[in-house]
Amino acid sequence: MAMMSRIFASPAVRRSPALRSLLSGLWLGWQIETNWANPIVFITYFIARPVASLTILVVMYSVIAQDILGTPFFAYVYLGGALYLLAGQIVVGVSWVVIEDREHYRVAKQIYTAPVNSYAYLLGRGIARFAVSVLSVSITIPLGVLVFRLPVTWSAIDFPLLIVSTLLGLIAMAALGVIIGSYTYQITRQAFSVGDTLNGVFYLLTGAVFPIELLPEVLRPLGYLLPSTYWLELARRALIPQPVAFQAISSLNTETLLAILAGMAVVFAVLSVVVFIWSMRLAKERGVLDVETNY
Amino acid sequence: MTANYAIETYDLKRIYKIRGPKRKDDPAERVALGGVSLQVARGGLFGLLGPNGAGKTTLIKILSTLLLPSSGRALVDGLDVTKDVTEIRRRISMVSGGETSGFGLLTVEENLWMFARFYGLENADAKRRIDEMLEVVGIADRRRTKIADLSTGLRQKMNFIRGFISDPDIIFLDEPTLGLDVTAARDVREFVKRWLRQNPDRTILLTTHYMAEADELCDRLAIIDSGKLLVEDTPAGLKKRVQDEAMFVLKVAPLGKPVEGDRIEDVPGVQRLAVTDHDAHVELTMALTGEDALPGVLAHLSRRGAGLVSLEKREPTLEDVFIQLVGRRLTEAAGVEA
Ligand SMILES: Nc1ncnc2c1ncn2[C@@H]1O[C@H](COP(=O)(O)OP(=O)(O)O)[C@@H](O)[C@H]1O
Ligand SMILES: [Mg+2]
Numbered sequence: 001m002a003m004m005s006r007i008f009a010s011p012a013v014r015r016s017p018a019l020r021s022l023l024s025g026l027w028l029g030w031q032i033e034t035n036w037a038n039p040i041v042f043i044t045y046f047i048a049r050p051v052a053s054l055t056i057l058v059v060m061y062s063v064i065a066q067d068i069l070g071t072p073f074f075a076y077v078y079l080g081g082a083l084y085l086l087a088g089q090i091v092v093g094v095s096w097v098v099i100e101d102r103e104h105y106r107v108a109k110q111i112y113t114a115p116v117n118s119y120a121y122l123l124g125r126g127i128a129r130f131a132v133s134v135l136s137v138s139i140t141i142p143l144g145v146l147v148f149r150l151p152v153t154w155s156a157i158d159f160p161l162l163i164v165s166t167l168l169g170l171i172a173m174a175a176l177g178v179i180i181g182s183y184t185y186q187i188t189r190q191a192f193s194v195g196d197t198l199n200g201v202f203y204l205l206t207g208a209v210f211p212i213e214l215l216p217e218v219l220r221p222l223g224y225l226l227p228s229t230y231w232l233e234l235a236r237r238a239l240i241p242q243p244v245a246f247q248a249i250s251s252l253n254t255e256t257l258l259a260i261l262a263g264m265a266v267v268f269a270v271l272s273v274v275v276f277i278w279s280m281r282l283a284k285e286r287g288v289l290d291v292e293t294n295y
Numbered sequence: 296m297t298a299n300y301a302i303e304t305y306d307l308k309r310i311y312k313i314r315g316p317k318r319k320d321d322p323a324e325r326v327a328l329g330g331v332s333l334q335v336a337r338g339g340l341f342g343l344l345g346p347n348g349a350g351k352t353t354l355i356k357i358l359s360t361l362l363l364p365s366s367g368r369a370l371v372d373g374l375d376v377t378k379d380v381t382e383i384r385r386r387i388s389m390v391s392g393g394e395t396s397g398f399g400l401l402t403v404e405e406n407l408w409m410f411a412r413f414y415g416l417e418n419a420d421a422k423r424r425i426d427e428m429l430e431v432v433g434i435a436d437r438r439r440t441k442i443a444d445l446s447t448g449l450r451q452k453m454n455f456i457r458g459f460i461s462d463p464d465i466i467f468l469d470e471p472t473l474g475l476d477v478t479a480a481r482d483v484r485e486f487v488k489r490w491l492r493q494n495p496d497r498t499i500l501l502t503t504h505y506m507a508e509a510d511e512l513c514d515r516l517a518i519i520d521s522g523k524l525l526v527e528d529t530p531a532g533l534k535k536r537v538q539d540e541a542m543f544v545l546k547v548a549p550l551g552k553p554v555e556g557d558r559i560e561d562v563p564g565v566q567r568l569a570v571t572d573h574d575a576h577v578e579l580t581m582a583l584t585g586e587d588a589l590p591g592v593l594a595h596l597s598r599r600g601a602g603l604v605s606l607e608k609r610e611p612t613l614e615d616v617f618i619q620l621v622g623r624r625l626t627e628a629a630g631v632e633a
Contacts, residue, residue: 005418014415017381024412028398035400106396110457113359114413115384284363287311290356 021117025124029097032125033132046136050085054140057081057209058148070149072242077209078150079236082140084208086133087173087228091202092195093129094122094177095184099195108290119178119276126177130170141239152239161254162238168261169231175268176227182272182279188291202226207233212249224249227268230261300370301465301498302335302358307367309353309522327353329522330367335515338495340487342513343502344613346625350522351502352391355469358500359389372464385414387465390458392473395450399443403434403453406442407460414461421460428456431489432482448479455483459490468501472508484512506613506625518617525620530613537611537619540566540582543589544607548576551599562595564588569624576604580624582615 004027013019035041061068061077068074102108112118144150184194205215205223212223223229233249234257249257283289309328313321328350335341343351356362357369360380369376371383397406404425411421429435432452442450451474458466468487472480491499503509509516510530517527526533553559559579560568566582583589586608596603617625 008412009418014417017415020412020415024409028401028409031401031405032398105398106394107398109361109389109391109394110396110410110454111413112361113384113387113389114410114461115381115415116413281363284361287356287362289361 017115018117018120021120022124024116025121025126026128027124029125029128030131033129046132047139050082050136050140051143054078054081054144070151072151072240074148075151075240076211076236078144078148079141079152079239080208080232082137082144083232083235084203084206084228085136085140086130087169087206087208087231088199088202089133090126090130090170090173091177091180091228092199094126094174094181095195095198096129097122097125098181098184102290103292106292112289118280119273122178122181123174126174126181127170130174151242156241158238158241162235165231165234165238165258165261168258168265169227169234171265172227172261172268173231175265175272178272179268179275182275185279185283186286186288188288202228205229207249227261227264230257230264233257234261299337299373300334301337301372302333302341302500303368303370303373304331304333304354304358305368307331307333307354307357307369308365309350309357309362310365326522328357328364331519331522331524333517333524333527335498335500337498339514340491340499340501340512342509342516343500343519344504344506344509344516344617344625345502345519346504348521349504349519351504351519352469353522354519355389355391355467355500355502359387359467360384361389386463387467388458388461388463389467389469390455390471391469392451392471392475394454395447397442397450397454400441402439402441403429403445404438406453407457410457411460416461424460424462428459431486432456448475451475452479452483455486462494463497465498465500468499470502470504472503472505480508484508487512504625506617510613516613518613518620520621526616533613533616534611537582537615540584540611540615541586541588542609542611542615543579543581543583543592544605544609545579545581545592545596546576546604546606547579547596547601548604549600549602550577551596551601554599557595557598559592559595562588562591564591567618567622569618571624580615580618582619 004023007013007023008020013023057077058069058074061074065073101111111121141150141152145152180194180198187194203209205219206212206226206228207223208228212220212229215223229249234254237254237257252260280289307328308326308330311325311327313323313325331350331354343354345351353362357364357376358371360376360383363377372386374383376383398409401409407425407429408421411425416424426435429438432455434449434452437445437449442453445453455471458468471487472483475483487499487501491497501509501512513530515527515529516533518525518533526536528536559565559581564584565588566584568582569580571578571580581592583592593603614625
């Protein structure tokens with residue numbers, strides 16, 4: 001709190017609405033997501049739930065194929081499942097923030113009449129969700145190593161690759177999140193189900209727990225359009241340097257994947273700004289910016 | 296840039312599209328503002344008085360950049376609401392009454408701090424203003440309380456002072472005392488008056504459907520009904536318009552049956568009549584051309600077998616102005632046939 005006050009007090013931050021809004025969004029998001037006053041909620045959402053779903057995954061694959069623990073394919077599945085939580089949090093998280101602010105906290109009127117850069121504010125809230133999920137992943141991956149013989153060793157992790165790809169992935173996925181969030185402004189009923197639905201669909205399309213090549217041919221291009229597809233693959237390669245049996249987009253080398261992800265970051269970032277501005281205007285035209293449906 | 300007016304609108308219209316009308320012949324559109332032209336001078340409190348559904352909130356939303364007009368122009372501090380959104384937001388704030396929302400897990404102080412940051416206030420300024428306002432509205436002892444743990448009344452008070460911490464040039468207050476108990480409502484009105492006394496160059500646009508509130512607070516006010524501005528004047532000026540009439544309130548029990556072709560309105564000298572049904576009696580509020588019309592009214596009442604409970608002459612109120620303009624009462628109450 002004291003440190004945050006000092007950051008907010010700095011002239012650079014005070015003078016830039018975008019920085020102020022980004023940091024306010026980050027701060028607020030962190031307060032909301034961690035809600036330390038109620039550790040049960042935190043433990044349930046960010047530890048118990050991912051651990052449970054990963055365990056189910058492990059059990060399912062063990063039934064299909066014997067002696068799967070410790071194999072590269074198992075690593076592929078486990079890491080995909082664990083890391084997807086991060087991707088989902090930010091890609092779908094911004095939508096959640098739009099709905100939460102408007103319908104649950106009912107603060108849309110207050111925020112959209114204040115000199116807030118709403119793009120930056122939403123981004124901040126989304127990144128806070130991502131950051132909290134990092135805590136979750138830092139529990140599920142060591143757990144995989146200890147309990148399920150996940151072949152990740154600290155010394156073999158390619159940290160530069162992990163950091164660069166995660167930064168690029170974060171930009172691209174956050175921008176995609178804003179695009180989906182922009183759409184959420186326009187829907188007033190059933191808005192709550194959008195996030196969950198998309199989260200599930202993306203999970204299947206992005207090659208999280210099975211290679212994209214196993215998807216029906218018509219669906220594959222959708223998977224290739226998702227930045228999480230490339231980020232997951234890169235993050236897996238960074239965590240387990242030895243080749244994995246079934247690589248999604250396996251024919252591409254790491255440099256190519258990085259280039260694709262960087263390109264996506266640029267394209268999605270530009271697109272998200274355009275879509276967001278357009279969507280804000282449309283929402284004001286339709287009178288839905290501060291709409292509260294009774295759910 | 297200094298504009299002449301704090302707020303200007305020119306033939307401002309807003310039409311809502313009704314999504315998925317329930318029945319086939321339900322209208323697909325609703326005209327919320329049917330061409331409003333208004334100039335509000337800088338400094339002081341301007342009121343918009345009108346019944347529910349008159350278009351008050353719609354106008355406030357357009358002026359506070361939440362909603363685009365369908366046509367016409369609106370300027371705030373000389374800036375166009377459709378173009379200069381960011382610049383306008385820096386100079387305004389908006390509070391709507393009945394608003395008990397907020398980030399429940401933040402404390403009162405944290406929530407106000409966050410808004411102070413949104414406006415880029417200096418820490419010292421923000422702290423001073425938050426302390427001061429919490430003190431003035433009497434919730435300083437709750438500053439560390441989470442919003443979720445506040446009563447709705449206190450939450451509304453917190454939202455109310457949120458509108459003032461950025462020290463805005465123009466504040467929009469949309470029915471600020473809605474749902475507050477009598478004491479809290481008085482606190483809010485006192486706060487508004489005090490703030491304007493200390494900051495005479497600031498402008499407040501306040502909407503209300505309580506005529507007493509409008510009368511007490513407004514320097515000038517406009518009456519709005521069905522998306523149209525009807526008049527604009529000072530409260531005293533408005534009341535003067537009905538002063539050449541005599542206002543009487545008669546309580547009768549029972550009202551009795553009207554005789555065919557002999558209605559109260561037809562009694563010579565009766566200008567207007569509003570009838571309100573209370574449990575134990577019926578209240579007739581009438582404007583007469585003069586006191587000499589009263590005997591005719593009493594004669595009519597006895598013809599229909601009404602029992603007179605009380606009779607009172609009173610000073611004209613804004614309500615009378617409203618009735619004269621619109622032909623019905625401002626506050627909804629069960630009307631009965633007279
Ligand atoms: N989002 C909306 N969609 C459709 N009609 C609306 C919407 N908001 C308001 N209205 C209608 O517009 C009219 C004016 O409403 P409003 O501005 O809220 O009036 P007031 O604040 O004076 O009570 C009313 O008839 C209301 O039903
Ligand atoms: Mg209203």
